[in-house]
Amino acid sequence: MSSGDSSDDYGVRLLNPDGSACEHVDFLALLGVEGLKGCYGAMLRARHLDEAATALQRQGELVLWIPLRGQEAAQIGSVRAASPADFIFPSYREHAVAWDRGLPAVEVLRLLRGITHGGWDPAAHNLANYALVLASQTLHAVGYALGLQLDAQLGPRLDAQAGVPGGQEPAAVLVYLGDGAMSQGDANEAFVWAASFNAPVVFFCQNNQWAISTPAARQSRVPLAARAAGFGFPGVRVDGNDVVAVHSVTSSALARARVGEGPTLIEAYTYRMGPHTTSDDPTRYQPAGEVDHWRALDPIDRVERALAPVCDAAWFGEQRAEAEAAAARLRTETLALPDPPPDAFFDEVLVTETEEARAQRASFREYRESFQV
Amino acid sequence: MSSGDSSDDYGVRLLNPDGSACEHVDFLALLGVEGLKGCYGAMLRARHLDEAATALQRQGELVLWIPLRGQEAAQIGSVRAASPADFIFPSYREHAVAWDRGLPAVEVLRLLRGITHGGWDPAAHNLANYALVLASQTLHAVGYALGLQLDAQLGPRLDAQAGVPGGQEPAAVLVYLGDGAMSQGDANEAFVWAASFNAPVVFFCQNNQWAISTPAARQSRVPLAARAAGFGFPGVRVDGNDVVAVHSVTSSALARARVGEGPTLIEAYTYRMGPHTTSDDPTRYQPAGEVDHWRALDPIDRVERALAPVCDAAWFGEQRAEAEAAAARLRTETLALPDPPPDAFFDEVLVTETEEARAQRASFREYRESFQV
Amino acid sequence: MTTTRMPRPGTLLVPEARSAAEPAPVSVPLARALGAGLRDAMAADPKVVLLGEDVGRLGGVFRVTEGLQEEFGEARVIDSPLSESGIVGAAIGLAMRGYRPVCEIQFDGFVYPAFDQIVTQLSRLHQRSAGHLRMAVTIRIPYGGGIHAVEHHSESPEAYFAHTPGLRLLTPSTSADAYLLLRQAIACDDPVIFFEPKRRYWERGPLTVPEDPPPLMERARVARPGTDITLIAYGPTVRTCLDAASAAAADGRSVEVVDLRSLAPLDWATLTGSVRRTGRAVVVHEAVVTAGLGAEIAARLTEECFYHLEAPVGRVGGYHAPYPPARLEHEYLPDLDRVLDAVDRAFRY
Amino acid sequence: MTTTRMPRPGTLLVPEARSAAEPAPVSVPLARALGAGLRDAMAADPKVVLLGEDVGRLGGVFRVTEGLQEEFGEARVIDSPLSESGIVGAAIGLAMRGYRPVCEIQFDGFVYPAFDQIVTQLSRLHQRSAGHLRMAVTIRIPYGGGIHAVEHHSESPEAYFAHTPGLRLLTPSTSADAYLLLRQAIACDDPVIFFEPKRRYWERGPLTVPEDPPPLMERARVARPGTDITLIAYGPTVRTCLDAASAAAADGRSVEVVDLRSLAPLDWATLTGSVRRTGRAVVVHEAVVTAGLGAEIAARLTEECFYHLEAPVGRVGGYHAPYPPARLEHEYLPDLDRVLDAVDRAFRY
Ligand SMILES: Cc1ncc(C[n+]2csc(CCOP(=O)(O)OP(=O)(O)O)c2C)c(N)n1
Numbered sequence A, B: 001m002s003s004g005d006s007s008d009d010y011g012v013r014l015l016n017p018d019g020s021a022c023e024h025v026d027f028l029a030l031l032g033v034e035g036l037k038g039c040y041g042a043m044l045r046a047r048h049l050d051e052a053a054t055a056l057q058r059q060g061e062l063v064l065w066i067p068l069r070g071q072e073a074a075q076i077g078s079v080r081a082a083s084p085a086d087f088i089f090p091s092y093r094e095h096a097v098a099w100d101r102g103l104p105a106v107e108v109l110r111l112l113r114g115i116t117h118g119g120w121d122p123a124a125h126n127l128a129n130y131a132l133v134l135a136s137q138t139l140h141a142v143g144y145a146l147g148l149q150l151d152a153q154l155g156p157r158l159d160a161q162a163g164v165p166g167g168q169e170p171a172a173v174l175v176y177l178g179d180g181a182m183s184q185g186d187a188n189e190a191f192v193w194a195a196s197f198n199a200p201v202v203f204f205c206q207n208n209q210w211a212i213s214t215p216a217a218r219q220s221r222v223p224l225a226a227r228a229a230g231f232g233f234p235g236v237r238v239d240g241n242d243v244v245a246v247h248s249v250t251s252s253a254l255a256r257a258r259v260g261e262g263p264t265l266i267e268a269y270t271y272r273m274g275p276h277t278t279s280d281d282p283t284r285y286q287p288a289g290e291v292d293h294w295r296a297l298d299p300i301d302r303v304e305r306a307l308a309p310v311c312d313a314a315w316f317g318e319q320r321a322e323a324e325a326a327a328a329r330l331r332t333e334t335l336a337l338p339d340p341p342p343d344a345f346f347d348e349v350l351v352t353e354t355e356e357a358r359a360q361r362a363s364f365r366e367y368r369e370s371f372q373v
Numbered sequence C, D: 001m002t003t004t005r006m007p008r009p010g011t012l013l014v015p016e017a018r019s020a021a022e023p024a025p026v027s028v029p030l031a032r033a034l035g036a037g038l039r040d041a042m043a044a045d046p047k048v049v050l051l052g053e054d055v056g057r058l059g060g061v062f063r064v065t066e067g068l069q070e071e072f073g074e075a076r077v078i079d080s081p082l083s084e085s086g087i088v089g090a091a092i093g094l095a096m097r098g099y100r101p102v103c104e105i106q107f108d109g110f111v112y113p114a115f116d117q118i119v120t121q122l123s124r125l126h127q128r129s130a131g132h133l134r135m136a137v138t139i140r141i142p143y144g145g146g147i148h149a150v151e152h153h154s155e156s157p158e159a160y161f162a163h164t165p166g167l168r169l170l171t172p173s174t175s176a177d178a179y180l181l182l183r184q185a186i187a188c189d190d191p192v193i194f195f196e197p198k199r200r201y202w203e204r205g206p207l208t209v210p211e212d213p214p215p216l217m218e219r220a221r222v223a224r225p226g227t228d229i230t231l232i233a234y235g236p237t238v239r240t241c242l243d244a245a246s247a248a249a250a251d252g253r254s255v256e257v258v259d260l261r262s263l264a265p266l267d268w269a270t271l272t273g274s275v276r277r278t279g280r281a282v283v284v285h286e287a288v289v290t291a292g293l294g295a296e297i298a299a300r301l302t303e304e305c306f307y308h309l310e311a312p313v314g315r316v317g318g319y320h321a322p323y324p325p326a327r328l329e330h331e332y333l334p335d336l337d338r339v340l341d342a343v344d345r346a347f348r349y
């Protein structure tokens, strides 16, 4: 184990690796059988989409792919704890979060095909665009959470105005970051702000043991969840490969946030089963046997074992077929993505294009057209 | 109390406000009577110098003064725990630290008279120049501490080279920061690094309750000392107005650091008795009665009470006379400080002046001389 | 011009101006005009919130936000933790939630911890989100020297931001513009870095408050018309250049002074118009000359007015050295003499 | 030129070169030349230490530091926490203790979290300490586009640093210079921001290793002599300009290409010498043109060569927009055609 702390401490667990349920003094399983079946489908779908994307990258159809393999439970368990009104800030590996939130799978690939730096409408699914600068999004999340607080405080006055939020159901913010990102100043400033304003924000750290080639032990010699107490709010480590526990712990943190009880840091103890990105070669740095150890803890297999007694082969087959179909669709849709217009990089630099930008764009077009003849 | 936590928790205390000694389960008083007398003299001197500097500023002889009044015990107790080989990084209010370390008092005023941005040789007293960008120095301190570690590891190889350190007595780094600076990304990145490399560094946070007008509660809702545990190293709050306790706690942290037991965060719970700087008007934001509360806890009075049984009036009079004489000398020396040469700002921009800089300096001189005729 | 009618702190300027028929313009210090601008913007739109170090109870170290927390409450005038990256990062999040945050960076030299958030996030989120997000964030930065301050309190970092696409940069030089440009900045859906010439905070000027501040103009202002040479200035150096122009007039030289007001985008129409008439230009700023804004202005004016220029575009600004300690700043800052010297050089061609 | 003798990773180049009498220059990729430079610097001076994200075990994401941790140990090749401000801040502390740290910032777009440490600390501590401290720190930054990367991986932030006094900026365009300039940077007692043209990492060139690398030269290099116009380039655009020069030669135009190598300070003697001969100049860089380094070069060259210039100094570079997604970078990057277009425009005056 590379996290530097007691290797047996996977955190809160409600589903054992063998698929049997277990109890925890603080957390109750909130997912019933139907909920678990839903998670299974979503995780399986994420894995197939992820594999399809990796294949597309290998075939030169994407400039890069960032695999999430191994982190399906951490992502699906947490995103399913969020209500539609909650606002989510992903980092850059949270494809399962994005997809489960309703973002069409191809939208993520549009980015990694090199067509856009983001592209989707954050308001459509209350899902921010990806943030590649590590931890930058944690401060945005706190700011958004301050906005939620302000909505409530200024509500009556704001309601009087057109088109402003207010009077809506209580909401919270869920923000994802990695074990590596925990070392950035921004993440820690976000902790300061969240505590100081008791902001309705849940920091969800996927400790997948690695930041590219850097083991989590280089970022912290104690469990990352312990960081929170030093800032004055609760931190909890959860078995990130246990979708039931992740869902339960995240639900409870979001509920706390929504009713004004402030921030929580969740450390989902999981593992990056693939390379950092398709450009990476983890065999250069990962100790032998590590992947095998974690393969035995695969988050999807675990749910499969839990569901085996209640679901028949036909149901499992259906799930697989659906996931495969989604992957095939993703492939087709990706290949059909139109290239952006050549001058698209001039778009939306500012809300209102300046005269200078207009002139620059015009001369760019003119220059380009000079070759068309 | 503005710190947001239990108002009675002044931290480790070995000397009661009434001057009587008290015991602590973890820390023993290391200062004997002679040690305490030395501290008294240093604190008294610091207060007189500080007052003289404030007066000089009011008379227009300094561009600014940053009073340390109230923080004499925190500064003298900690700096006296450091060995000459230890390296010290002040922030910008640690005049008592600098003076006690041997820096001529006027050197600090040279900066605040607007003659230099720093000026003194850090190697002369193992004392870095002031750092005005909050928390920037915490990372330098960690880097320096990594250098101390490297010296030990590379020692044999380095000793073979000329003029390099190595083989010297074990040393540590002592770095000062404020309660406000604790919120900066840099401070928290420094904590990450210090823990990750188990660096020989002691972070000494003077929680003087205020960051200009911002109460410490805005930076943290738990004692700042608690921050350390989240990063995996010990934190301890000490009564910053108790010079004996500060000295004991800092000595023990530095000793730990020197023998490879890693970093410590010390929160010295104290109070800024004056304005933030001579530009500030604390009456705009400080709650009524706060200063009175803390005046009763004055760090110098406390030692005076402790020494009263063992020192006579003549000794106290001598101390006061010496402090007054030092203040008078400071005044004279400050007024005698020569202005820098007009082109001094070109000096030491780079180690070797570039051709361009040389040309710019020459034309600057020529331009200036054109007025001299 | 020198009317003594001063708005009391906390006075809503808009109705006051509205109520009087043809009111005589009040004369107020630039800092007070900024405060009035903030106040009126907050009164007009509940989505405007302020955040920064010491902006609340204290009213900011320059007292620009004085009285605002009392009037609008702690929810809308937020004393932040000491974390500049946090101030800008939180403002981005607030903007995503539909607010119009106005950040105060206490001094120019302390904007760098927020540089990443400004350059990689604030300036790009509108485009990154394909236009869905609007970063209606204003970042106020008191900038420039001349106030006898310690290190980091006298800098002019505008070139860093001018080189960064996705930002607008504004800087007023008069009380009237301070109010107007600040209202425009806050009303603007783009991120605006708003540079406040701190050594001019206490200079007074007339302030008439328009009924509705006009939308962002990006237009430079001819602060003094002239025919022989164009001085291009902004923020604190406008006054310096106006003084230089007066001095030059005594020598029979007619000097035009252009106050840029918007540093990004630059108003090329006004600049080229002026320089094609005068044939000579000098850019004056406090920032280091090397790769400063003056370089862009000189390069571009030369491109656009190549056959009109009688002399290369001159540049007067900071030497290639960190901003010096207080005792030397008069040697470092562009002053009337250095401007006149540059004017002379332009005429020697 | 295309010799196949390649140093094996971990081969000490200095003795090898020394041992052979008149050795034929080996041809190595630029990235490998950098690795050799680091290696030889570490072998020559035990005070040289490396720190950065993934520089150890992995050898860096571009494998520039490959093999160095194995050879010099974890104490001297430090895999850092993910904290750029920490990397530079710790390097400053190490330099204070007498070390010569070489930092790697993983990609151009991730230098901004370290901006404060670079601009307010690294660049100023020598002067702040009245010359007592020497900041012998090298910051390696792979920069520029053209590698089909995602956001923040293709930027050219050099202008921000060129505007900052107290820093030296170097950027090689060939394997030989990569080795030489890096050795010089590490040996230099000033802080050096060392920009590595990442899209040229795999281009090969001859590498002879000098017995003792000469001290820092700050000298530009005439990469191709010519008489009609001067192309001024650096890092990744040198190759582009050399190609443009070859193409222009076919049209009978003799194009001189100057490779700046040092971006701060700039080698004005070489530049003005060239432009006074040719009478025309175009600066080519990938960075945004607005307030970019080209502006400084154009402004200054115009000042110094006013009567020699037949046309304004042209500028070819990034448009005023964030560096685009991979599918559009060929539209955004200055290429041979855009350079030739600028050359044509210069001749139309
Ligand atoms: C500020 C910054 N520095 C460096 C990088 C380059 N980088 C991209 S991902 C990564 C590792 C991040 O690790 P972690 O936070 O654990 O997230 P994970 O990739 O494991 O999901 C690095 C160093 C970056 N994106 N941003």
Ligand SMILES: Cc1ncc(C[n+]2csc(CCOP(=O)(O)OP(=O)(O)O)c2C)c(N)n1
Residues within 6 Å of the ligand: B093, B132, B133, B134, B177, B178, B179, B180, B181, B182, B208, B210, B211, B212, B272, B276, C053, C082, C084, C106, C110, C113
């Ligand atoms: C990065 C940065 N931001 C803002 C400032 C302006 N400033 C100077 S001192 C200060 C308050 C610092 O408070 P604290 O850290 O508690 O130290 P104290 O002044 O109380 O000793 C502020 C905001 C600064 N120096 N650096």
Ligand SMILES: [Mg+2]
Residues within 6 Å of the ligand: A178, A179, A180, A206, A207, A208, A209, A210, A211, A212
């Ligand atoms: Mg990780």
Ligand SMILES: [Mg+2]
Residues within 6 Å of the ligand: B178, B179, B180, B206, B207, B208, B209, B210, B211, B212
């Ligand atoms: Mg304080």
